[in-house]
Amino acid sequence: MPDESMASANVRQAVPFFSVINMETSLRFYVDGLGFIMKRWWIPDSHQDGDKPNGKIRWCWLELGEAAIMLQEYIPERKPKEPLGSGINICFQCEDALALYREFKSRGLQTRNRPFVGNRLWVVPVIDPDGYRMEFSSPTDAPEESELEESLSH
Incomplete structure (x- = not known):
């Protein structure tokens, strides 16, 4: 059985992997709307597992600060x-x-809900074009269930 410290040192990062319906729509949301940067990508160049080469990105790795996500378009x-x-x-x-x-x-990103305080965190909820929910959170001393006043968001 492997040494626990060796196994934990080998694991570096958990990266969500979202399957998406339309890569172009998703990239507009993540790159243009949220500010992620595309660091890696894959464009099929041959018939692999049903892929048809069309010159379009089919998989990518996006980063925002130290966080990362992967997107792959469904065949x-x-x-x-x-x-x-x-x-x-x-x-x-x-x-x-x-x-x-x-x-x-x-x-230009429109959010459905205003930021609110939950669990002593400011929570900024967003939903991507495929329905994946994300929250961007940071610690706060503001009262629980407070909502950001729109006049403060300008």
């Missing part, structure tokens, strides 16, 4: 019938979640 014949993102919530711990909220708004 059309393999798209699921059930909704994506059900029951999934990825939480990004941040220095200042409200600063990110303001940046997202300045990039």
Whole structure:
């Protein structure tokens, strides 16, 4: 059996891997809207597992600060019938979640809900085009269940 310290030293990062319906739409959301940077990508160049080479990105690795996510577009014949993102919530711990909220708004990203305080954290909830839920959070002393006043978000 491997030594526990050796195993834990070998694990570096947990990276959410989202399967998406439309890569272009997802990249607009993550790169243009949230500010992620594409660090790696894959463009099929041959018929591999049903892929048709079309010169479009099929998989990518995105980073924002020290956080990362991976996206991969479904092959059309393999798209699921059930909704994506059900029951999934990825939480990004941040220095200042409200600063990110303001940046997202300045990039034209519309959020469904205003930031709120939950569990002594400012929480900025966002939902991607495929229904994956994410929260950008940072510690606060503001009262529980407070909501950001829109006049403060400018």
